[in-house]
Amino acid sequence: MPSTGRPDQKPRLYLLGAGVSFPEHLTLRTLDILAACNRICSNLPQSDLDLLPSNLRSKCRSLWSIYQENRNRTENYMDVSQAVLQAADTEPPVAWLTPGHPLIFDSVSQNLLKSGRARGWNVEVEPAISCVDTILAEVGYDPANGLLIYEAYALVMQRLPIIPSSATLLLQPSAFGSDLTHYQSQWAPDLSPLRDYLLRYFNSAHPCAFVRSHSLRGAAPQICWKPLGELASASAQDTAGSTLFVPSAQSAGSAGQQQGAP
Template identity: 30%
Template sequence: MTRTDSPGPAPFDIAVVGLGILGVRHITAETTDVIRRCSRVFLVDATFGVEEHLRTLNPNVTSLLHLYGLGKPRLGSYQSMAAAVVSAAVEESPVCFATYGHPQMYCHPTALIRNAGKLLGLRVDVLAGVSSLDTLLIDVGYDISAHGLQIYDATDIVLRQRPLQNDVACVLWQTTTFADPTFRLAVPDAERLSRLRDHLLRFYPPEHRVFVVFSRTHPALEPVVTGHRLSHLAEALSSGPQSGTLFIPPVHSRPATDSQIIEVLRDAYQDGP
């Protein structure tokens, strides 16, 4: 689908946009243009100042945060969010669904909206936003080009007994909602989180240092990166804030073993530019 900045009908019925992590400062020019041309904006973001800013771009902003309920399955909330957006698009397109972070990273309403759009013949356009992975790499100072990166959901690695490579850095999402499909304001207790810790101990030594990362959500704040021994992870997560992403540095570096590629690289460096 080709987007256009010229006046006229929007090239979509539903736009799904990501608002980034750092509040208003992460909202892209592309997202701003889309929000301005929509009849309604549905918002899932509690970051300070974001809703007020969006209302300066479009007065018809509706927060969907009330659809979360304590102890309520998150899937039901996501379905209600998607239904509200799609229903509005049928009546008065174009509309916008605006969410915290990146709309294709831990944002199930995006998939639901896309699927409904196909069934109803609605044009759905998804725009990228700054993700929590982008900010995490800055917060921990890690460049993926040297040794790569493995990324998993915390519940999924235990559910599927996924193996991990301890020579590659690892990012685990949703650690404090481990094995819990409901919306809660409290983290699981250490007993439940011990299953996640025990799975990680199959691949990493107990003394290996891992980091819980909270990227800043306001310019006046600083990111919070706290280190813990892996053996103490369950207790650390259960006594900390309700959210956070786990970064596990590699234990060691895997040696290069392909002699042909080694020779090619050595010759290139010796010959120079």
């Protein structure tokens, strides 16, 4: 799917998504590409990569050790990108396999796309199942009625506009207010600035849901409904790995009821 770059050449680097639930969200096409690559670089933990069939497993290189705890996220991303570019330089074709969809909230993939194309490489991006896909499935919401997607912290910092007549998905509430990485520690964000910002648009009884999709086969998703006024009382466990779903002002009553909101 080479939309730009050098479509006349074979891809040197594939940006692939592992989906939210691994390995069951892998598509047939992604599996075919993985099989055709010489090297699979990934930020999935080794325990996930061990679930792949042996012909793929032997080509995998987990870059997880490059992500350092309590470090600035951007610095980690640059180091990981550098390692993938180096692999694509020396043993192409290379696959970068990242959780979710490669271009939905993924700074490393965005770096790789720009850097790879700047080098004249054919970089192919393949779609995959993202947290947007799983959350819409879990809350039963069709974006035909309007959907706005933001990063939770950017919304508040940049004072971005909300459209109360549309539903809103706010990604990464668990990292709200922090540039550092919190892979292992249960760091709890202070969501009161987010609550106060949303209160400009919705009343304090407006139901909001922290949705965490299951990442293990058979595990149920976690949907934690809170009235907006109590958003900041969410625990680290409620917010970890979640996305915040804010129904539209009109449908809030029915959406909340339908999903078992209090």
